[in-house]
Amino acid sequence: MNRVIILGGGISGLSTAWYLKKFSQRPLNISVIEKKGRVGGWIETYREEDLLFELGPRGFRPNGKGKETLNLVKDLGLQDELIYANARAKKRYLLHQGKLHSVPNGLFSLLTSSMFRPFIKTLFRERKIPQIPIDDETIADFFRRRFSQEILDLIIDPLVTGIFGGDPEKLSLSSCFPLLRDYELKQGSVMKGLFANNKLNPMTKASLCSFRKGMERLPIALSQKLQGLGVNIYFHSPVESIECKKEKVIVHLHDKSLETDILVSALPPKSLAVCYPSMADQLLEIESVTVAAVSIAYQGQQTEIRGYGFLVPSRENETILGVTFDSDVFPDQGRADLSRYTVMIGGHQVKKSKRAELVECALRQLDRHLGITMKPHATHVAIAREALPQYTLGARKRLESIENNLPPQFFLSGNGFYGLSINDCIFHGKELATKIVRLM
Incomplete structure (x- = not known):
């Protein structure tokens, strides 16, 4: 059992391939399938002479998961x-x-800001708000409960739209900001947790x-390194269907079919739903x-x-x-x-x-x-x-259900499931590769 196919040549798929190569004690036959003629997924840089525009992240x-990204940068x-x-x-x-x-970028500027000064009492009063044993709630409900509607509208709403492009009335707190829920449960207060961890201002x-x-330099360098290590990257190869058998998986492309022992999909949920219709209903629930x-x-x-x-x-x-x-x-x-x-x-x-x-x-x-x-x-x-x-309310339970219904040789990766940031994608790629190597 040494064949691995990874669907998607974005940073999630490439980092998974990298860590599989790095951690495996035996030779692996790894292939990355990419529908476009380039790697990187949403990471794309437009360059023209001395002009540079980032089209994605x-x-x-x-910091945090970014330490693993820095390690990858050093490896490359x-x-x-x-x-x-x-x-x-x-x-x-x-x-x-x-x-x-x-x-404001500190306590003094917070105290002297005409726009933010009215919120000071609300921020410090939050320490006395009792905990409520809720499995999950929307970001909006959480901040209304522990802070105020005004703080939600003025500070949290633009932060959420800036990061997730979504609506705090719909997005899950535990999926989008798990640390804040941990602060409430473990330290009794969000403000206590932010002060203790020096994260008072997320902006x-x-x-x-x-x-x-x-940023495109990262996936390009990673793909070149992988190809130098013998990883096959198939460009212009959209996946038409996935066929799971008892001990193998067959990936049908437009011009060929490939067999594998392990399949990793780093495709967006809707793209995976098209080529794996048996899970389409659950995958299409992810907005x-x-x-x-x-x-x-x-x-x-x-x-x-x-x-x-x-x-x-x-x-x-x-x-x-x-x-x-x-x-x-x-x-x-x-x-x-x-x-x-x-x-x-x-x-x-x-x-x-x-x-x-x-x-x-x-x-x-x-x-x-x-x-x-x-x-x-x-x-x-x-x-x-x-x-x-969009990690809407109940996102974690939906993901658990999808994972539990996949065949044992089929794994998920990518920002559709495990976090939007580049750091999230690379960090999960490492975790997933570690898991797969242990199973092989």
Whole structure:
């Protein structure tokens, strides 16, 4: 039993292949099946001369699970290409009543912030809120219960839409923010847990990392290393169907069929449902959302407002989720004479708009909130269709049910199930590879 097929050449599939090669004591015949002509999945970097736009994730954080990502970077010999976010990126903003307000990055700035000062009593009163033995609840219900509707609307809502592209009224706390539930249960209070772990402000936490040539450098280097180790990567090979037999699995592609002893699917849930219809009903219960990233570059510095960017609460009734000031975050990724921004747009606005309309929408927002009126030097629109899985209420139980109904030689990976971030994907790839090696 030495054959492994991995469906999906994104960071989850590639990292699973990497750790299988690294941990196995015997030779493995590993194949990665990718429907596109490139690796990386949602990690994609657009480059044109000295211009760089990230079309997907902008980086990863080196703390927590990110330590494993850093280890992978070292294994691949990419340490010298690693860059860290500029100190300017510590400053972040929220749109409130049509104006940008700086997010406090410490206790003193919290006490002196006109927008956040009214919440101080609520934040510290949370320590006295009793625990309630709830198996799972929505993010919105949790923050209403332990804090207030105002904190939910102003702080948590934009944070959730910025990370997950979703609705806190629907998303599961235990799946999206498991640490907060742990703080309540183990320390009696979210605030106690945040103070004890130095995580008071989730919007200004540990620095962001990327690469000089963009985040796509990571999956490209990983795929090249894997191919050098004998891993087969099949490009332009969409999976048509999966046939599970007693002791093997057959993967049917458009031009061939491959047999394997172990199958790992790192496909999005809906893609897996198409080629494995026996599990389609359960897989299709996992919702996902579409987001657009409109990247814009201007000649020269266009605004005095500098920092990481800003998030937009839903109650502002704007057409965007937020804006990242890319040239402030990673100045090393582009020409010094260009200012780069990415405007994130979600929901129905993406589905009903053409690309040119999305650009116009983004330009209007930059004019309104940053005062930028100059004609852009360059623009690029990336639409990530159903790219962000939604871990809605009951997500953990749904995942357990799916896992329990899979054949013993069939495993899942990917952000559709085990976390959205690059760190989540790599960390789970390592965990899964460890599990598979023990079984073989």
